[in-house]
Amino acid sequence: MTTLSTPALPRRQATVLALSAVAFVAAPFVVSNYWLYWICLMAINTISATGLNILTGYTGLSSLGQAAFMGVGAYTLALLQQHLPLPFPLALLAAGLVAAIIGLVVGMPSLRVKGLYLAIATIAASVVLEFVFTNWQSVTNGTKGLTLAPASFFGQPLDQPGQLYWVIVPTAIVLVAMAANLFRTRVGRAFIAIRDRDISAEVLGIPLLRYKLMSFGLASFYAGVAGGLWAFFFRVVTPDAFPIVLSIFFLAAIIVGGLGTIAGGVIGAIFMTLVPELLRLVFGLLTAWVPDAMAVIPSVRSIIFGALIVGFLLFEPQGIAAIVSRISRRSRARASC
Amino acid sequence: MIDWLFLAEVTLAGLGTGALLALPGVAFVLIYKATKVVNLAIGETLMLGAYAYFALTSGLGWPLWLAVPLVLAAGGGFGALVERIMIRPMLGSSAISVFMVTIGLGAMIVGAVELAWGLEPHRLVTHTSEAPLFIGEAYVPRKTAAAFGVATLVIVVLLLVLRLWPGSLALRATATDPGAAYSCGVSVPRVYSFSWAIASMIAAGAGILVGAVAGISPGMGVFGLTVLAVVIMGGLDSVLGVLLAALLVGFAESVVVAYLGGEYKLITTFALLLLMLLVRPHGLLGTAEIDRL
Amino acid sequence: MRSEKSTPTIGVHIPTARAADAKPVLEVRGLSLRFGGIRALNNVSFSVAPGSITALIGPNGAGKTSLFNCISGFYGPFKGEVLFRGHPITRLRPPVRARMGLARTFQNIALFRGMTVLDNIKLGRHAHMRSNLLDGLLYWGRAHREEEALTREVDERILDLLELGPIRDESVANLAYGLRKRVELARALAMQPVVLLLDEPVAGMNREETEDIARLILKVRDEWKLSVLMVEHDMGMVMDLSDHVAVLSFGRLIAQGKPEVVQQDPEVIAAYLGTNAAGQLEPATQEVHA
Numbered sequence: 001m002t003t004l005s006t007p008a009l010p011r012r013q014a015t016v017l018a019l020s021a022v023a024f025v026a027a028p029f030v031v032s033n034y035w036l037y038w039i040c041l042m043a044i045n046t047i048s049a050t051g052l053n054i055l056t057g058y059t060g061l062s063s064l065g066q067a068a069f070m071g072v073g074a075y076t077l078a079l080l081q082q083h084l085p086l087p088f089p090l091a092l093l094a095a096g097l098v099a100a101i102i103g104l105v106v107g108m109p110s111l112r113v114k115g116l117y118l119a120i121a122t123i124a125a126s127v128v129l130e131f132v133f134t135n136w137q138s139v140t141n142g143t144k145g146l147t148l149a150p151a152s153f154f155g156q157p158l159d160q161p162g163q164l165y166w167v168i169v170p171t172a173i174v175l176v177a178m179a180a181n182l183f184r185t186r187v188g189r190a191f192i193a194i195r196d197r198d199i200s201a202e203v204l205g206i207p208l209l210r211y212k213l214m215s216f217g218l219a220s221f222y223a224g225v226a227g228g229l230w231a232f233f234f235r236v237v238t239p240d241a242f243p244i245v246l247s248i249f250f251l252a253a254i255i256v257g258g259l260g261t262i263a264g265g266v267i268g269a270i271f272m273t274l275v276p277e278l279l280r281l282v283f284g285l286l287t288a289w290v291p292d293a294m295a296v297i298p299s300v301r302s303i304i305f306g307a308l309i310v311g312f313l314l315f316e317p318q319g320i321a322a323i324v325s326r327i328s329r330r331s332r333a334r335a336s337c
Numbered sequence: 338m339i340d341w342l343f344l345a346e347v348t349l350a351g352l353g354t355g356a357l358l359a360l361p362g363v364a365f366v367l368i369y370k371a372t373k374v375v376n377l378a379i380g381e382t383l384m385l386g387a388y389a390y391f392a393l394t395s396g397l398g399w400p401l402w403l404a405v406p407l408v409l410a411a412g413g414g415f416g417a418l419v420e421r422i423m424i425r426p427m428l429g430s431s432a433i434s435v436f437m438v439t440i441g442l443g444a445m446i447v448g449a450v451e452l453a454w455g456l457e458p459h460r461l462v463t464h465t466s467e468a469p470l471f472i473g474e475a476y477v478p479r480k481t482a483a484a485f486g487v488a489t490l491v492i493v494v495l496l497l498v499l500r501l502w503p504g505s506l507a508l509r510a511t512a513t514d515p516g517a518a519y520s521c522g523v524s525v526p527r528v529y530s531f532s533w534a535i536a537s538m539i540a541a542g543a544g545i546l547v548g549a550v551a552g553i554s555p556g557m558g559v560f561g562l563t564v565l566a567v568v569i570m571g572g573l574d575s576v577l578g579v580l581l582a583a584l585l586v587g588f589a590e591s592v593v594v595a596y597l598g599g600e601y602k603l604i605t606t607f608a609l610l611l612l613m614l615l616v617r618p619h620g621l622l623g624t625a626e627i628d629r630l
Numbered sequence: 631m632r633s634e635k636s637t638p639t640i641g642v643h644i645p646t647a648r649a650a651d652a653k654p655v656l657e658v659r660g661l662s663l664r665f666g667g668i669r670a671l672n673n674v675s676f677s678v679a680p681g682s683i684t685a686l687i688g689p690n691g692a693g694k695t696s697l698f699n700c701i702s703g704f705y706g707p708f709k710g711e712v713l714f715r716g717h718p719i720t721r722l723r724p725p726v727r728a729r730m731g732l733a734r735t736f737q738n739i740a741l742f743r744g745m746t747v748l749d750n751i752k753l754g755r756h757a758h759m760r761s762n763l764l765d766g767l768l769y770w771g772r773a774h775r776e777e778e779a780l781t782r783e784v785d786e787r788i789l790d791l792l793e794l795g796p797i798r799d800e801s802v803a804n805l806a807y808g809l810r811k812r813v814e815l816a817r818a819l820a821m822q823p824v825v826l827l828l829d830e831p832v833a834g835m836n837r838e839e840t841e842d843i844a845r846l847i848l849k850v851r852d853e854w855k856l857s858v859l860m861v862e863h864d865m866g867m868v869m870d871l872s873d874h875v876a877v878l879s880f881g882r883l884i885a886q887g888k889p890e891v892v893q894q895d896p897e898v899i900a901a902y903l904g905t906n907a908a909g910q911l912e913p914a915t916q917e918v919h920a
Contacts, residue, residue: 062433064440109615115433116375117618120569123562124607124614131604181769185777186752186759188766193742193753200740203702204821205728205757214763248444251437260744302448309441313434314426 024169028162036161042273043172044229049253049272050179050265051222056251057259058183059215060195061115064247065106065122068129069220071242072099073227075133078146078237088151088167092228099224100217102129107216111209118216126244133239145238148231158232168229175222180262191215192260245302252305255312258321267320276301345475347595348588353481355587356488357550360543361564362571362579363492364536369573370512371532373432374424377439379540380561381446386412386541387461387548387557388450394462401464408545409538416537417530425529443558451555458554461545484546491539496576508532563590563603566610572623581621653716655680655857656701656732656825661710663696663881670696671707672881678825678874683851683858685868685889688878689901694861695737697878698829701859702734703727715824729757731824735814735831737861743803747794747813750802751784752777754820784820792816792846808839815843819850826850828860832867840864844871869893877901 028036052066073095080091102125110121133140140146150159151167158164182188190211193201198208231237249272257268279297286293312319361383368376386408393404423442427435463480470479499505510518511528519525547560563586571582586606593605613620654677663671671693678684686694699705701712703724711720719727733754741750759780761773789795792812797805802813811831818826831847832840844867851858862868868875869889876886879901885892892898 056433060431060433062436109611109618113614113618116436117569117614119433119436120565121611121614123565124610127562127603127607128611131600135600178767178769181773182763182766184769185766185773186756186761187763189745189749189753190756192744192749193756196742196744197740199704200736200742202724203728203734203736203740204753204817205725207723207725218763245444248440251440255437296452299448299451302444302451304448306441306444306446306448310423310438310445313430313438313441314423317430317434 024173028165033161036165038273038277040161040164040168040233042270043168044226044233045250045253045269045273046172046266047175047229048223048226049250049257049269050176050262051219051226052250053254053257053259053262053265053268054179054182054191054222055215055219057254057261057264058188058195059191059212061111061212061215062119062251063122063216063219064119064244064251065125065129066219066223066250067242067244067246068122068126069099069103069223070227070230070246071129071133071237071239072102073224074231074237074242075140075146075227076224077228077231078148079139081148082146088153088232092171092225095228095231096221096224099227100221103220104213104217107213111212111216118212122247123244126247130239130243133242140239143239145236145241148235148237150235151232159235161233164233168233171225171229175225176262176266179265183262187211187214195260248309249305252309254319255317256308256319258319259317261319261321263324264319264321267324271320272305275304279304342474343595345473346477347591349472349475349477350481350595351588351591352584353477353485353550353587354591355584356485356492357543357547358564358567358587359492359580359583360488360546361540361561362567362583363495363576364539364543365564365568366571366574366576366579367532367536367539369568371508372420372424372529373512375432375436375439375573376536377436377561377565378419378443378446379536380558380564381443381450382412382415382537382540383544383547383561383564384450384553384555384557385415385446386544387553388454388544389541390545390548391454391459391461391553395459405542405545409542412541412544413534413538415541417534419537420530420533424533425526443561447555447558454555456555458552460552461548463549478550480550484550487546488543491542492580495539499576559603563606566606568620570610570613570620572620574624575620575622578620578622652680654678654713655715656859657713658697658701659711659713661697661700661707661712663693663700663705663707669881671700673710674878674881674883675710676876676883676886678857678859680857681851681855682873683847683860683871684874684876685872686859686861686876686878687863687865687868691880692878693881694878695829696881698734698827698861701827702732725757728821731822732827733818733821733823733825734827735811735818735829737829737833739807739810739814741802741810741814741817743801746799746801747805747816748781748784748789748798750813751788751794751816751820752780754817755780755822758822788816788819791849792819808835811835811843815846819854823856826856826858828858828862830861830863832862832864840867847871 027039031039048066048070052063055061055063076095076098077091080086080094086094106121106125107118110117134143136142150157151164152158153163153167158167183192190201190206193204193206194208194211194215202208227242234241253268253272254265255268256271257266258264276297279301280294283293283297283300316323361379364382365376365379368374368379389408389411390404393399393407394401399407419442423438424435427438468479470477470482499508507518507523507528510521511523511525515525518528544557547557567582567586568579570586571578571580586609589605589609590602593601656678658677659675661671661674662669674693674697676684686697688694696705700707703719703722703726707720711718713719714727714730714732719730719732722730742753745753759776761776765771765773785795785798789798792815794809794812794816797809802810805813815828815831818828828847832843835843847858847860848871850856860872872889874886875889875892877884877892877895877898879897884897884901885895
């Protein structure tokens with residue numbers, strides 16, 4: 001359940017916010033490069049997961065195209081850098097907008113019908129986009145992909161995680177805050193109404209197609225920006241970096257984190273970024289006994305993410321966010337006894 | 338000048354592919370008609386059947402007549418198990434949630450198959466002779482013709498059963514209104530298990546056919562995406578529609594592969610799907626949903 | 631077709647003259663509806679005078695909910711028209727009708743489970759608010775102002791009226807049936823309705839709850855100057871509350887007029903006796919007015 005109309009920030013939340021602000025500013029100076037790398041990756045995944053959550057968790061529409069739209073954003077950014085260099089905030093905006101436009105094109109025919117058809121259309125879009133990325137050699141350079149020069153800030157190249165941190169993390173914070181804002185207002189409420197009971201939503205004056213398109217366009221925008229940041233971060237964009245499996249992983253992330261809560265998108269993204277790394281550590285140790293252990297990591301990852309989707313949907317459909325809020329509610333109740 | 342012989346061979350190949358698509362498509366429609374679930378894991382179930390057959394014949398050396406029934410039985414058991422532990426508990430949830438459960442299931446199956454049998458493709462042992470088969474002057478690979486024959490037989494039997502067997506009424510009743518069916522004495526849980534078991538059995542069997550014709554690999558689940566496209570184009574709840582769409586898609590893919598090259602196969606199918614969604618989203622023969630308040 | 635109101639206001643001023651010759655606020659003319667071979671509605675014509683409470687009664691299956699659905703815009707009649715304040719709305723889609731001031735509740739409560747009482751009610755105002763997607767994302771500015779004003783207004787005008795204050799921030803999923811019906815009514819009120827369509831507003835309620843709702847309907851009609859069309863089975867409530875009654879049977883309008891007149895109509899009695907509900911024709915003796 002999402003509480004939307006929040007009163008003025010209670011003391012507890014304000015302290016958390018203040019501490020987070022301090023942590024955010026201090027991190028690049030205190031934390032090692034290794035961890036900064038992971039923080040950046042988590043931030044990128046948070047943006048994409050939050051976008052997907054807006055669509056699936058809040059509006060109730062399934063999509064398997066989040067990774068493909070990230071690819072659109074990544075390629076847009078790479079191509080812009082090659083042919084039309086823009087300051088990176090504008091370039092990121094462009095990446096998001098291009099992804100959003102393609103999203104609208106995909107959504108237009110499929111959202112007129114049942115929600116399921118959007119999922120099908122996004123699968124089709126993923127296939128088509130991957131084909132375009134691989135075969136439009138003249139533009140995308142096919143399977144070899146595109147490489148990028150580092151983003152630059154007034155001439156200073158940003159090629160260390162510690163530097164990209166200052167681009168990636170604030171963008172993530174802004175986009176997540178905007179999503180949180182949205183669900184305190186009329187449009188956000190409308191999305192939830194569509195998820196819960198779309199016929200009633202229509203009776204109340206909400207035009208279904210327009211709002212579903214808005215939600216999908218927004219989710220695609222977030223994916224596009226995440227893809228653009230991804231391109232800046234890895235500096236190589238190839239067609240095989242955005243397969244449908246990645247979309248499934250994002251779906252797992254928001255299911256595990258908590259559908260329909262802002263915290264869920266963040267928790268899910270952190271989770272989905274760290275689990276593969278955790279696997280790598282565990283299996284790295286296993287190579288002492290089983291020499292080829294590392295090679296099976298992708299398969300194990302598929303099993304784990306699949307099992308997480310099934311497990312959470314069966315037993316804890318509101319995700320970790322719900323578990324956390326349950327624990328905090330109980331501890332608060334006990335504290336006030 | 339059109340090379341008619343080549344076109345004929347391409348058409349025959351297309352019919353073969355169409356039959357192979359039709360089988361899992363019918364399985365998909367069966368599940369949807371009986372339990373209103375969109376089972377995205379049907380392609381992975383097909384893959385399981387293929388690999389189970391591979392394990393029995395190439396791994397254990399079992400003969401065909403022993404392996405096939407066992408694979409079918411295992412497929413049926415798998416379907417009933419999945420229904421019982423993953424689908425039945427989700428009965429009150431939204432359709433999207435159940436849909437996502439099948440996605441998770443599919444991912445798990447792919448990972449498990451990769452772990453157990455590795456990533457390289459394999460060939461299935463079927464003991465069909467390699468002598469070429471000619472229809473008129475057109476060449477047809479013997480395996481494709483055999484697969485077509487088996488698939489057609491199964492579909493015909495299934496259609497007859499659905500038409501003539503009194504139990505199929507229970508199936509349709511449960512699909513339309515489980516509550517009403519329940520109060521009429523239909524054992525709704527039994528219908529659910531049964532339909533999932535039969536559908537998974539068909540999919541597993543189809544896996545053997547597909548594997549026999551094209552070999553097996555963990556990427557076979559992609560075939561499931563094509564099946565999904567076929568089902569949507571035919572109409573989620575129409576067996577006849579699926580058959581029609583399967584033949585059309587099979588033909589289209591065959592033509593594209595022959596004249597343009599293999600890479601264009603998937604994109605053709607999905608471009609057709611997007612077109613269909615634009616023009617007639619409920620498919621060729623599917624029923625447009627009427628929302629009653 | 632956005633409303634050009636700059637500040638959200640509740641209620642629309644309608645002249646208090648309820649004379650019979652005032653133009654009807656809602657009118658149905660020659661409405662015929664078909665489902666396949668079945669005639670759900672057959673040449674139904676009646677009107678709702680501004681500021682009145684009109685009851686739509688009839689045995690089960692008479693077509694009352696179908697008629698409501700035609701007025702709301704979910705069913706398209708194959709003949710006839712629906713007029714709202716003199717304008718034909720037969721071809722307009724539900725969201726447009728909502729924006730024009732047609733609010734409706736449902737027989738089976740249609741609240742949004744994932745939200746609180748307050749948010750469900752605020753949703754009613756959706757069609758008349760102006761902040762868009764960008765406003766929402768940026769929040770501070772137009773969206774914030776609109777939200778604050780709306781919350782204040784709902785608190786002052788609606789929550790108190792319907793005595794929903796204590797459960798304002800509860801999730802609707804946990805509420806009792808009677809409370810949920812009241813929240814649905816509150817949401818309909820937030821729509822700034824000109825006409826309120828109530829589909830069995832007291833179904834499943836006990837005597838006390840029914841009287842509360844009846845009192846509320848009268849109060850809302852008087853203070854907010856709107857018109858009410860309700861489908862109702864509780865004859866006591868119909869007789870005490872309504873200014874005008876229309877009787878539907880097998881899709882046809884068999885009688886309409888003042889409650890006392892309709893009550894004596896032999897065709898109406900026959901329609902009800904046929905379904906063994908003659909006992910319900912006795913009017914309640916208690917006073918229901920506030």
